[in-house]
Amino acid sequence: MLAPVVPSVSGRLEAGAQAARDDGPHEAFRLMNNDGAIKHLGRSYFTKWLYFASALEGPDDAAAAPILDDKIAGWLDREAKFSLDRTTASYARYLELLACWGERYGRTRVQVEKAIFKLATGRG
Known part of the structure; x- marks a missing residue:
């Protein structure tokens, strides 16, 4: 049996994408991490969504929202002593x-x- 999709999910994803395009990555992250949060869609995944929704000029678009997943956060912590929480x-x-x-x-x-x-991964 399939789990039902919560009706607000598509609207929250669209709001995050629009915020990334209109207001930039910081504001889009704020929205998706707070008021627009989606259960089980944490930082590692919603920043991927924001990247793909905002890379309008190509994969290296200067306006695109950079992905922040656990692999990147872990590498920064280990190699650069730059710790990031989920805020x-x-x-x-x-x-x-x-x-x-x-x-x-x-x-x-x-x-x-x-x-x-x-x-961090040897891939890319």
């Missing part, structure tokens, strides 16, 4: 870090996030 404030710090690391080399936040993912 919106931590995601804001993460965005700042990605921008800082990418600025010197002309890389977008998403390009830096992808490089970290590759280092």
